[in-house]
Amino acid sequence: MDILNEVRVFAPATVANVAVGFDILGFAIHGPGDEVVLRRVQTPGLRISTITGTGEKQLPLAAERNTAGYAALSLLEHLGKSDLGLEMEIHKKMPFGSGLGSSAASAAAGVFAANAILGSPLPKEELLPFAVAGEEIADGAYHADNVGPSLLGGILFIRDNQSLDVRTLPVPEELHAAVVYPHVEILTKDAREVLSDQLSLHQHIEQNGNLGALLIGFYESDYDLISRSLLDVIIEPQRSQLIPHFADVKKAALENGALGASISGAGPSVFALCKGPANAKIVAEKMQQIFQQNGIACNAYASPINTVGAIQM
Amino acid sequence: MDILNEVRVFAPATVANVAVGFDILGFAIHGPGDEVVLRRVQTPGLRISTITGTGEKQLPLAAERNTAGYAALSLLEHLGKSDLGLEMEIHKKMPFGSGLGSSAASAAAGVFAANAILGSPLPKEELLPFAVAGEEIADGAYHADNVGPSLLGGILFIRDNQSLDVRTLPVPEELHAAVVYPHVEILTKDAREVLSDQLSLHQHIEQNGNLGALLIGFYESDYDLISRSLLDVIIEPQRSQLIPHFADVKKAALENGALGASISGAGPSVFALCKGPANAKIVAEKMQQIFQQNGIACNAYASPINTVGAIQM
Numbered sequence: 105m106d107i108l109n110e111v112r113v114f115a116p117a118t119v120a121n122v123a124v125g126f127d128i129l130g131f132a133i134h135g136p137g138d139e140v141v142l143r144r145v146q147t148p149g150l151r152i153s154t155i156t157g158t159g160e161k162q163l164p165l166a167a168e169r170n171t172a173g174y175a176a177l178s179l180l181e182h183l184g185k186s187d188l189g190l191e192m193e194i195h196k197k198m199p200f201g202s203g204l205g206s207s208a209a210s211a212a213a214g215v216f217a218a219n220a221i222l223g224s225p226l227p228k229e230e231l232l233p234f235a236v237a238g239e240e241i242a243d244g245a246y247h248a249d250n251v252g253p254s255l256l257g258g259i260l261f262i263r264d265n266q267s268l269d270v271r272t273l274p275v276p277e278e279l280h281a282a283v284v285y286p287h288v289e290i291l292t293k294d295a296r297e298v299l300s301d302q303l304s305l306h307q308h309i310e311q312n313g314n315l316g317a318l319l320i321g322f323y324e325s326d327y328d329l330i331s332r333s334l335l336d337v338i339i340e341p342q343r344s345q346l347i348p349h350f351a352d353v354k355k356a357a358l359e360n361g362a363l364g365a366s367i368s369g370a371g372p373s374v375f376a377l378c379k380g381p382a383n384a385k386i387v388a389e390k391m392q393q394i395f396q397q398n399g400i401a402c403n404a405y406a407s408p409i410n411t412v413g414a415i416q417m
Numbered sequence: 418m419d420i421l422n423e424v425r426v427f428a429p430a431t432v433a434n435v436a437v438g439f440d441i442l443g444f445a446i447h448g449p450g451d452e453v454v455l456r457r458v459q460t461p462g463l464r465i466s467t468i469t470g471t472g473e474k475q476l477p478l479a480a481e482r483n484t485a486g487y488a489a490l491s492l493l494e495h496l497g498k499s500d501l502g503l504e505m506e507i508h509k510k511m512p513f514g515s516g517l518g519s520s521a522a523s524a525a526a527g528v529f530a531a532n533a534i535l536g537s538p539l540p541k542e543e544l545l546p547f548a549v550a551g552e553e554i555a556d557g558a559y560h561a562d563n564v565g566p567s568l569l570g571g572i573l574f575i576r577d578n579q580s581l582d583v584r585t586l587p588v589p590e591e592l593h594a595a596v597v598y599p600h601v602e603i604l605t606k607d608a609r610e611v612l613s614d615q616l617s618l619h620q621h622i623e624q625n626g627n628l629g630a631l632l633i634g635f636y637e638s639d640y641d642l643i644s645r646s647l648l649d650v651i652i653e654p655q656r657s658q659l660i661p662h663f664a665d666v667k668k669a670a671l672e673n674g675a676l677g678a679s680i681s682g683a684g685p686s687v688f689a690l691c692k693g694p695a696n697a698k699i700v701a702e703k704m705q706q707i708f709q710q711n712g713i714a715c716n717a718y719a720s721p722i723n724t725v726g727a728i729q730m
Contacts, residue, residue: 126618128626263630263646264623271633271642302615305439308624308651310577313441315625316632317576320584323636329584333576338621 107188110143111220115212115414116257117198117405118205119281119375120249123336123366124315130205130249131259132410133281136198136403138206139417140172140213142221145189150177157196163210167192171207172214175238179218182234183225190221199403202285203369205250211238212254216414228256228414232268243292250369257413259322275409276325280384282357282376283368284391287401290346295370298342310337327363327379334364334377347372349398356390365391381408420501423456424533428525428727429570430511430718431518432596432688433562436649436679437628443518443562444572445723446594449511449716451519452730453485453526455534458502463490470509476523480505484520485527488551492531495547496538503534512716515598516682518563524551525567529727541569541726545581556605563682570726572635588722589638593697595670595689596681597704600714603659608683611655623650640676640692647677647690660685662711669703678704694721 116137120130145151150167167173172194180186192214200206215234219226235251252260252270263269314333321330344350344367353374357365361383362376374391378384384406395402429450433443458464463480480486485507493499505527513519528547532539548564565573565583576582627646634643657663657680666687670678674696675689687704691697697719708715 125625125629127622128629261629261633263626263642265626269630269642269645271630271637273633299618301618303618303621305612305614305616305651308616308621309440311621312438312625312628313576313578316438316441316574316628317582317584319629319632320574320586324584329576329582332582338618 106223107144108221108223110141111217112139112141112417113213113217113220113414114139114417115209115216115254116410117209118250118253119283120205120369121339121367122318123334123340123364124311124318125261126339127247127249127265128262129260130253131281132253132257132413133283133405134407134410135405136204137254138172138209138213139195139197140217141193142176142217143191144221145191147189148187150180150190150192152192152194154193155196156194158200161200163194169241171238171242172210174241175211175214175235176218178234178237179215179231183222185222192217199285201289203290203367203371203373204283204285205254205369207242208239208250208254211235211251212414214238216255220416231255232270236268253413255414258411259409261319273319273322275411276322276327276330278327278380280378280381280406280408282362282378282384282388282391283373283405284353284388284395285373285403286347286395288348288372290370290372292370294346295343298346299339300342303338307337330377331363334366336366340366343367343371347374348400349394350374353391353394356394357387360387360390362387381406419536420457421534421536423454424530425452425454425730426526426530426533426727427452427730428522428529428567429723430522431563431566432594433518433682434652434680435631436647436653436677437624437631438574439652440560440562440578441575442573443566444594445566445570445726446596446718447720447723448718449517451485451522451526452508452510453530454506455489455530456504457534458504460502461500463493463503463505465505465507467506468509469507471513474513476507482554484551484555485523487554488524488527488548489531491547491550492528492544496535498535505530512598514602516603516680516684516686517596517598518567518682520555521552521563521567524548524564525727527551529568533729544568545583549581566726568727571724572722574632586632586635588724589635589640589643591640591693593691593694593719593721595675595691595697595701595704596686596718596720597666597701597708598686598716599660599708601661601685603683603685605683607659608656611659612652613655616651620650643690644676647679649679653679656680656684660687661713662707663687666704666707669707670700673700673703675700694719
């Protein structure tokens with residue numbers, strides 16, 4: 105496999121948890137995401153030359169402290185190529201702190217670019233541990249519910265995050281997502297702290313029933329079953345208090361035909377699953393309107409499930 | 418549809434919970450079960466004439482207090498046929514209090530027989546509420562994890578027991594069960610009381626991951642994934658203390674190639690899932706040996722998943 109001179113890759117934004125799969129379910133969307141350019145240079149080692157699209161925030165330029173950089177370095181080291189001279193550009197094309205997997209998209213793009221410039225010696229699936237390690241730099245947790253679908257695309261189910269025992273699920277043909285990102289800040293720390301460490305056996309059984317039925321809905325393309333299953337009785341009731349106007353936004357989604365709606369990742373973004381592109385567009389607009397009517401600026405996205413994941417451009 | 422003079426039906430024993438699907442997952446096996454004979458008589462109303470196979474125990478002969486009788490009566494009433502003259506025989510061909518769904522098999526056989534003698538006006542799926550109502554007479558709980566698979570066959574997933582939102586899952590071709598029933602008594606009351614009403618979020622996530630992966634394993638016929646998923650971190654650690662030598666019996670199953678093993682329903686029966694009939698036979702024998710070596714009499718069954726459920730003989 106030939107080492108290329110330059111590659112440009114993109115890894116998409118993702119919705120983790122998906123109402124009933126806390127820490128173990130996520131899917132990718134089209135539109136927002138991270139672009140990473142990697143090119144050969146003379147000087148050995150990986151250097152990050154440029155980071156754009158971060159607005160007022162700053163991301164570390166030191167490769168080993170940067171999510172995309174660390175993911176790439178982990179792979180290069182694994183392949184015995186850490187002395188290769190490489191320059192990395194990171195172009196963030198999605199919001200930070202949105203609950204849409206911003207650091208996960210960086211990690212996925214970083215490792216995918218590093219593999220691509222080497223002529224793709226590893227299949228995509230084998231890049232996952234390096235991508236997860238990259239995201240761990242950013243948020244301290246070793247989990248694949250964002251980085252997995254950003255890298256691999258589709259709807260990803262994770263049996264176990266430690267061993268990265270994951271499966272890509274079938275995507276019903278008309279399944280679309282509506283996602284809105286209200287410009288409010290939720291600290292990951294607060295999103296974790298608001299969660300009780302305990303739940304009742306009854307809640308567990310109810311959530312289990314809905315999780316299993318959601319997976320069956322994906323396998324059977326049963327939109328009604330998907331709709332009945334998108335009912336989070338554990339996380340959403342606790343975390344939704346951190347998102348202003350959440351109840352009204354969710355109500356707007358359901359009243360306008362969404363199959364279901366809940367919090368994307370730790371929030372503040374809200375997602376809905378919809379049948380068909382037209383409905384996803386309407387639902388995204390209606391959810392956005394609620395935030396805007398309450399004086400909160402808001403990005404809205406409507407997209408089919410992105411079954412591609414990280415891609416060379 | 419013609420009313421028949423006599424029908425003879427059989428409904429099979431079942432394994433509920435299946436390690437990671439507490440209250441929401443069950444499957445049927447071949448072999449043990451309940452036989453119900455229903456015949457037309459002159460005198461209006463349903464009378465139970467004979468109950469055999471109950472050993473030292475007695476089941477109520479009054480139809481409205483008998484599981485099979487009540488299930489049949491519920492259907493007859495629903496169909497406006499409660500004045501039909503019917504005589505019922507119940508032949509129990511499975512152990513009581515075994516954790517193998519004895520009362521569920523009665524309920525399934527009762528309602529299936531009543532529908533059959535009327536010329537099967539309702540499809541099987543629509544008999545489920547009456548069967549669940551019948552079992553409720555016996556154990557006071559409205560749930561379908563035994564009665565569902567006994568009636569419908571296969572592996573049954575229940576999104577919600579109240580609304581009986583159920584789905585029959587695909588059965589991998591080589592999936593077999595080994596089941597052993599040690600002759601020890603566990604009171605349903607004790608089996609319920611030993612369970613904590615609370616669990617940790619971490620346990621919930623782990624169990625959720627295994628439940629989802631088990632369903633994926635069934636859909637994908639992925640025996641390795643099924644094996645990794647049969648890991649109950651919530652119920653089994655609490656209930657296994659009620660089953661003498663459980664740890665050794667489970668160990669014997671796993672050491673002899675079972676995909677996984679856990680408690681059937683509330684116990685004391687122990688089940689294992691296996692790949693292929695030969696392995697299921699060996700695993701059933703080895704599990705039985707452990708109980709017998711410890712002076713506990715024990716029935717053993719090895720069977721493919723019973724995809725038929727209740728059947729006219």
